[in-house]
Amino acid sequence: MIFESQTMNPDNIRIVLVNTDHPGNIGATARAMKNMGLKRLYLVEPQQYPAPEAVWRSASAADVLESAVVVDTLDEAIGDCQFIVGTSARERRIPWPLLDPRRCAGQVAANSAEQQVAILFGREDSGLTNEELQACNLHLHVPTSPDYASLNLAMAVQIVCYELRMLQVSQELPAEADHQWDAPFSTRENMERFYVHLEETLTDIEFLNPAAPRQLMPRLRRLYGRVRLDEMELNILRGILKETQKWARQAKGSSR
C-alpha cells in the first residue's frame, strides 16, 4: 500500500462512461471525479450529450466536463491504455479476474505510475456488454447489499474515485480523532492536582462526606480519565471549582 500510494499518478487514470443514457449521471460523474482529484473523462457514445442537466449536475466541475473526450467507439477511448478495469454488476459465464473497489484501487494506483489506466462504467440499465468486459484485464465489483444490488452509475464512479483518493491520502490522515487539538492534553501531575481540588470542593459543598466517601471519587476519576482533559479544559474546571468554593464559604460565613 505504501508503494502504491507513493507512485499513483492520477493524470494517467481515465474514467470511461460507455453509452450513458442519462446526462445527469455524466455531470455527477465529473463532479465525483474532481472531488477526488481525477480529471480525465471519456464518453463513449453518450445518448444525450451535451445536455444542460450534465452541466448543472457537474456543479463546479464544469472544467472536467468541458475537457471530456467524446468518442464513437470504446476502442477510441482505451486504445492507448495498458491496464483496463471494467465495472461488473453480475456474475459472468466465464469468470474473469475480479476484485472489490479497495483492492482494485491498489492495482489501478500501482499501474498508473507509468502506464495509462482506464476504468470503464457501463449503461445504467445493463452495464457493460460481455464483449466490453472481455476487453478488460480486471473486473471490479462493488459489494452491494443483495436486497438491492444495483448502484446508480455516478455513485459507483464516486466509490471507485473515493478509494483511489483514500489510497493517495490515507497515509497522511490522522489515526486518532483528537489530532490537531487546540490545547495540550493534561499531564498526570496536573490531573492529580485537579482531583485534590475537586475532592476538596465536593467536601466544601457537602456533596462528599469524607467519613463515608463511597465510590464518588473513583467514578469521577474514571469519567475524566475517559475523556482525557486538555489543559484549557482543566483550567475551566478548576475555575469553576474555585468559584464554587468561594460561594460555599461565603454562604457558610453568612449563616454563622
Place this chain on the structure above:
Amino acid sequence: MIFESQTMNPDNIRIVLVNTDHPGNIGATARAMKNMGLKRLYLVEPQQYPAPEAVWRSASAADVLESAVVVDTLDEAIGDCQFIVGTSARERRIPWPLLDPRRCAGQVAANSAEQQVAILFGREDSGLTNEELQACNLHLHVPTSPDYASLNLAMAVQIVCYELRMLQVSQELPAEADHQWDAPFSTRENMERFYVHLEETLTDIEFLNPAAPRQLMPRLRRLYGRVRLDEMELNILRGILKETQKWARQAKGSSR
C-alpha cells in the same frame, strides 16, 4: 476490525438528513442506503418533501423513503441516540474529535452493536450549523481534493454507507482476483508437459531451431508462468498444438 465487523448492527444505525433543500438528494440517499444494507432514514425539516423527484431518484429504494421519519427538530431525530456522528466539511473554530470515513465507520459499527447511532448530514449549501455539530460525539470528514472539496450530499451519504458495508463484508471478500475460478489451476507437472509439447511443435513448424534456440522458450515460460494457466486453458492450448503439428506433418508429407 474483526470485532467491529462481527458486532455491527445496521438496524441500530440511522442516517439523518438535516434541512435538505433538494428532494432528489433525499431519494438518492434512500437508494445509497439500501444499496449498502441500511434502511433507517430520518428527515429533519426537509424543504421540499414529499416530492416526486425523491421517489424516482430512490429507484427501488422506495420502501426506505416510505418508512423515513420526518420530524421538525434535530432533537426528535436523535433524542434516543447514544452515539452521534456529524459530517463536517470545514475546520471549526473549536476542534472537535474528527475522523475520516473509514476510521469513523469503525466507531459507528462498534457502537451500533448495542447502542443507537445517528450519522448527520447537513444542508447542501452550508452543512450542519455549529450548534448541530456540537451535539455530536464525533465529526466525520471526507478527504476530498482541495481543488474541489464540496461533495454532493447524497454522494457523501454513499461513501459513508459504503464504508460501513465494507466493514461488514470485507472479511468475506476474496483477496485474490482469481477466486471462484471455473477450472483448477495447472500443476507444475502438467505445465512441464505443455512446455515439452510447445517446444516440439515450434520445432515442427520450424519457428524454433534446436541448434540456435536463443531465448524463445524462457520467454514463453515467463509468459505462461505470469498468467497462471488453468487446466481448461492448458487443454485448449495443447489441442491447438496437436492440430498445428498435424498440419505441419501433413504439409511436410505432401511436399516430399
